[in-house]
Amino acid sequence: MIRTLWLLLFIVVFNSCKDISKQDKPIIQKPIADVFAEFYEFKKSINPIEATKAGYSKYNDTIANYISDDYILHLKDRYTYFLDELGKYDSTQISSEDYMSMRVMEWDCTVKLEGVMNPMVTVASPIYDLPSFELMPLFQIQSLHLYVAQLASGVSVQPFKSIEDYNNWLSRLDDYLIFLDTSIDKMKRGMDTGVVLPKVLTLKMLPQVRSFIDVPLEENLFYQPVLNFPDGLSDVDMDIITSNYAAFIKDKLTPKYEMLNTFLTEEYLPVCRDTDGLQDLPNGKETYQYLIKLHTTTNMNADEIHELGLSEVARISKEMDSVKNEIGYKGDLKSFFNSLRNKKELMPFSKPEQVIESFNAINNRIALRIDSLFNLTPKAGFNVRRTEAFREASASAEYVPGSKDGSRAGIFYVPIPDAKSYNVVHDEALFLHEAIPGHHFQLSLQQENTNLPEFLHPESMGVFVEGWALYAESLGKELGIYTDPYQYFGMLSMEMHRAIRLVVDTGLHAKGWTREKAIEYSLDNEAESEESIIAEIERYMATPGQALSYKMGQLKIRELRTKAEKSLGSNFNIKEFHSQILNSGSLPLVLLEEKINNWIVLQQK
Incomplete structure (x- = not known):
């Protein structure tokens, strides 16, 4: 009889635990701020140029090879991890501001994970967080080879204020050369599978590449930082840096551009497509x-x-x-x-x-x-x-x-x-x-x-x-x-x-x-x-x-302004409306609309 009672008690407790597990979130192990911080460190590590742009120096010496197979697998793993972490929280456990930030992060992870699961698309570009096509990694605009050249000028976001800065840039360029090698490999794979650029875009890219080959050293954009040294460097340091930059351009960078130019001109251009749209490529409509x-x-x-x-x-x-x-x-x-x-x-x-x-x-x-x-x-x-x-x-x-x-x-x-x-x-x-x-x-x-x-x-x-x-x-x-x-x-x-x-x-x-x-x-x-x-x-x-x-x-912001003006009448304050649009960071449109609708209701009260 006692054993039967214990068995019944166990069944009741077990079923109660099952019910709780269905209703409640798992026990939170850390504050949501820690998840946000971990996510941001991840974002900087996969977008090191963006980290530099934001003023973080930790990744100033590297470029992510964002079209490599290892990189894409890393994205899949980490976006899945962060979605699992966010699943441990709900709106009753954190502030409304943190909940909004959490939902932005959730949207970002979800859509980016969907992207890396797509066989054509890789969605973590180190430039503007735009999609980059794994098998078409170089093109005539908003492409890494252009952005790197912009950084090389010495007057963009890459810092050139110390010896460390100058050495960091050469290290970053070593990664860039690896990226160019990977780009050629991926484009060759694209040639085998029919995923190639329109011919007209490749033709526009060729003079961009050649502009770094047929140019005197002192006119080369990658040489400009050593023509504009900051104050405080010794003559010896400047001589060493100048020698290192000249050798890098002559022995590494120019030969790589020559190789890229030969590949684009002799192998890639002849098989480029005459069509113009994405729907003409395998999986293009879905992409x-x-x-x-x-x-x-x-x-x-x-x-x-x-x-x-x-x-x-x-x-x-x-x-x-x-x-x-x-x-x-x-x-x-x-x-x-x-x-x-x-x-x-x-x-x-x-x-x-x-x-x-x-x-x-x-x-x-x-x-x-x-x-x-x-x-x-x-x-x-x-x-x-x-x-x-x-x-x-x-x-x-x-x-x-x-x-x-x-x-x-x-x-x-x-x-x-x-x-x-x-x-x-x-x-x-x-x-x-x-x-x-x-x-x-x-x-x-x-x-x-x-x-x-x-x-x-x-x-x-x-x-x-x-x-x-x-x-x-x-x-x-x-x-x-x-x-x-x-x-x-x-x-x-x-x-x-x-x-x-x-x-x-x-x-x-x-x-x-x-x-x-x-x-x-x-x-x-x-x-x-x-x-x-x-x-x-x-x-x-x-x-x-x-x-x-x-x-x-623009249409959504204008729609929300018109709605607020009509709903609030003489109580509408354009300064406050603009503050509401701008004080939560960049929001997906569905979250922006939800926020402004809630603000309108509060103003009416």
Whole structure:
């Protein structure tokens, strides 16, 4: 009888334990802050250049070989581990702020793990956290060989202030040479499996590679750091460093570029494809759908985004037509685009320095009104700088954040291939996007926010980062800098450019469009020059899906602002709305919408 009672008691306790295990989370072994810190250390280790950009010196001597098989296996293991760790927490155990950060981390790990499971895609690029195609690791824009050359100049994010810095860079370049070897191996595997670049992109890459072969030593970008030594180094140290850099360029770097050039020219180019879109590759359709999810943080498909793009192009065209009529132009919109491209009054410069001075003047005008829209402003400064010559022909304007400690200011890079043909029609909108209150504001505030875990300080979600910057362009009238219809038309042109991206990116990669059709569509609907449109279309060919993020993010932020204005009426505060958008770091759109909806409810109460 006693044994029976004990048996019954055991069964009751055992079943109770089973019920608890179903209902409760496992016992937490460490604070969520420790998981955040561990995740950020992992992110820096797999993106060492991003760590350098953020001001962390631990990884200044290395580059991740992010297309290697070992690297990809490491990603699978670690993303799985972190998802398991996050599964131990729920909203009742941590603060609402930490829970939001946890959900951002969970989204990041989930979508990146999905990416590394895809046989074509590797999603941890050391540059901008964009997807990199394992079998197509080099292309003509946003590619590691270009970013390394930018670092080599000595005026980018790679530090050159001490002997250790100079030695770190040579060590980092040794890793880069290994990456180039792996790239050739992977591209050969791509040649065997039909996963190769469009021929037109390879042709654009060849002069980039050759520019580091047929160049005198003192003009070589990789030699520039030894021509601009910092104060404090002895003559002996400078002589040793100079000798080491010269030997590296002559004995290692130049031969590697010669090998790469020979491979690209003689083996790779002849088998490159004549098609342009991702759907033409094995697993291309599924890969593109994944990239849509990665870059938009939505579950929309290519057809839905294509239709949204067509709708936005039609809406913006109507507004453009109104501004054209206000200016007094009698022709149709397409002929107006052509007149803008060639209007001498919009090309007032003769020297690149004048372009930079003009942007600085825009900055001074914005400063007079910025407090009317923002409570939150960053401490960090920034500089406007001309894009380096070696990448200027294929580059777009861009912003590179400063270091977290403020020792290095942010940089707004402006390509000026020909100052005399530089057109100013977009400049006000471009400054709002790249600098204030666009990327410089958002990314600097994100870095400076001590309430966020550090893994949320870098650039992160492109749909948020680029969506905010495009939304910032619309603030020009409120900031008092769209003072004539040409400047406002420039803003509409910038928005049109991003709306067109929804059409042509999906057209190229999901609907069978050719490069030529995408170029023609763009020329018909925007005022960009044919040269810049060609560069843009080829960018979309190289980085499928990334260009969707701008418009998708902007539309969501504008939608949330309109909802808040209608819901709160006279109680709506634009400064507080902008603070709510900017004070939680980069969020997936679903989490941003949830946050703003909750804020609206609280304001109503």
